Amino acid sequence: MTEHVYKLVELVGTSGASVSDAIQNAITRAAATVRNIKWFEVVQVRGEVKDGKVGHYQVTLKVGFTLD
Amino acid sequence: MTEHVYKLVELVGTSGASVSDAIQNAITRAAATVRNIKWFEVVQVRGEVKDGKVGHYQVTLKVGFTLD
Amino acid sequence: MTEHVYKLVELVGTSGASVSDAIQNAITRAAATVRNIKWFEVVQVRGEVKDGKVGHYQVTLKVGFTLD
Amino acid sequence: MTEHVYKLVELVGTSGASVSDAIQNAITRAAATVRNIKWFEVVQVRGEVKDGKVGHYQVTLKVGFTLD
């Protein structure tokens, strides 16, 4: 019935382990201050290289949540 | 004289009635917490379909306002 | 529990009346052969001009539905 | 038989009433100086906000017409 309004915030999650981990880290951080997170969209995947190996994945994502 | 700085926030307005309504809903919600909204830009128009009919329009827009 | 797979088909709806009408026409036509349409995304809005007036709106949209 | 050449001009139509109205205003203005307008393509939809309400819609569109 009510017509929701959602907000999108752009975050960069990082992880030394995996792309999924980087996404989850960003969402976990967002969830610490925002309620009602509903979805995310990956904008870019990049990473830092150290000694010829992927050091950290850096995933830019938009996180959408309901505005009360 | 002063050189303003503006901020853009990305919102998704929804409406069962129309695209215009979805835009206005997002702006109304933003105006409840932000003063000095100056403009908006439509980023995407999508919607939910129910029983072969458009249920809700979902309009992603950026809303720009002056930072005091 | 089940993990759905959705299909997106690209359609162009047309209407002499309005953009919303063009969207609804495309969805109505799709619903005649496809069950479980869930959402649409507008890709492009264009139109035909006749005698200096908008003749037909032509709205390209993607329509998403569940594959059973 | 003849192979037409078309020209596209980029305009911004504005309207306090609706997106459709803004499109029609741009086409009306173009038709005052150009014959044979055939089609338009919407490039961007934005608008001005006043007192938390959409003031004017500003629709950027390309208008195509036959060069004689």
Next chain:
Amino acid sequence: MTEHVYKLVELVGTSGASVSDAIQNAITRAAATVRNIKWFEVVQVRGEVKDGKVGHYQVTLKVGFTLD
């Protein structure tokens, strides 16, 4: 010698487990009705969030196959 024609269909695979799983789910479903799938291209990665955790990954992909 023969010059093949390929078709691309756009699908959204989902998975609670991983992005790879979502891709494989979409391809498995497509393979149930289409022979000769040759390649896929990821168009978008997004997902649903529940209780501050990634619920389902939703991967939009194009799947290319040979038309006999």
Next chain:
Amino acid sequence: MTEHVYKLVELVGTSGASVSDAIQNAITRAAATVRNIKWFEVVQVRGEVKDGKVGHYQVTLKVGFTLD
């Protein structure tokens, strides 16, 4: 009077001879199963290289046709 709905399908035509040939091959194949093809739009041109020469052109195109 009637307001048509069109469908767009994405194909890759190939040809050892030329880009035009690759386009025509895709349309010929589509015309074998679909009536009322009205237009095409080139999405991408690529090709296979063999022994330092273009082997096959691969042209991705969208083909639009009227849904009856």
Next chain:
Amino acid sequence: MTEHVYKLVELVGTSGASVSDAIQNAITRAAATVRNIKWFEVVQVRGEVKDGKVGHYQVTLKVGFTLD
């Protein structure tokens, strides 16, 4: 020494024969009213289909010329 200013106009050339022909037709038409055309850039290639064959190529291009 002088610092030129160039203008870009967007045209659609058409030809029943080839893409190159469509480009040349647009440039020939432009050259009838504009001097000093220097370059062109292809924006889009599409075409009309008749009876399962490419009828006309329609090439959108930007044509750049020196403003005196």
Next chain:
Amino acid sequence: MTEHVYKLVELVGTSGASVSDAIQNAITRAAATVRNIKWFEVVQVRGEVKDGKVGHYQVTLKVGFTLD
């Protein structure tokens, strides 16, 4: 009260000195034939290199003005 229509023209300004200079050169040239220029948008920045140094900046911009 009146609902303005604006036109956008695409220009390339050049300057041996700076990007800003190239922008201003294009606007100065446009202002010689068009009244009521209101805004510009930078589309691309490129330049010519001579002897390992930037020779000329070439800035493509769209210039918007009110149609009376």
Next chain:
Amino acid sequence: MTEHVYKLVELVGTSGASVSDAIQNAITRAAATVRNIKWFEVVQVRGEVKDGKVGHYQVTLKVGFTLD
């Protein structure tokens, strides 16, 4: 060791003097309320024209900072 999460906010800095100045103005304003700004990315450069001269540069940028 810790895996940082960054946030990106979109701002428009303005300046009558230069593009660089507009960028710095936006960052200065952001730094008044946000600690740990790390980087910026220019999204768009546009400007206001007055009497045939660039009046204000308006630079849209994303500003990235560490979330504590």
Next chain:
Amino acid sequence: MTEHVYKLVELVGTSGASVSDAIQNAITRAAATVRNIKWFEVVQVRGEVKDGKVGHYQVTLKVGFTLD
């Protein structure tokens, strides 16, 4: 069995004759220094105009080859 790595280099081929010729010229030149060229992708087609006629086609393409 082996998992190849490919490299993409960006080239601009030119030809007074045709777009195909410009593509082949770029590939021929690349093949003079690089073995194992496998594919190309057209990035942009532009050209030089002289006396109202296409002078040279300039085709930007990416050329992919296997790294041994």
Next chain:
Amino acid sequence: MTEHVYKLVELVGTSGASVSDAIQNAITRAAATVRNIKWFEVVQVRGEVKDGKVGHYQVTLKVGFTLD
């Protein structure tokens, strides 16, 4: 103090195992001839399908390194 210049090369890494593996394979290969690789950016994820299963992931990425 010194102002570094970086170079970006575009590679396609492949792997039968995972997207991450394909990225690492490309970086490992690059590191065999280039020192000082600093970062990568994913440009595209695609793959080969065999017997209805993902055969190889093909990840196009840009790899950035310091020029000494």
Next chain:
Amino acid sequence: MTEHVYKLVELVGTSGASVSDAIQNAITRAAATVRNIKWFEVVQVRGEVKDGKVGHYQVTLKVGFTLD
């Protein structure tokens, strides 16, 4: 008469002073190993922020040169 082939390399120039300086630094570095640099195209402008001030500009550009 001869039909040149050009190569584009992607570089990131940096400078604590200005965007122009960052461009020139990249070109100077390229000119140390490549002859016949003809043009550049700016791909992205970003920068590092330190203590609320722009630290370094980082300009990604493509540099085009003639292959002998």
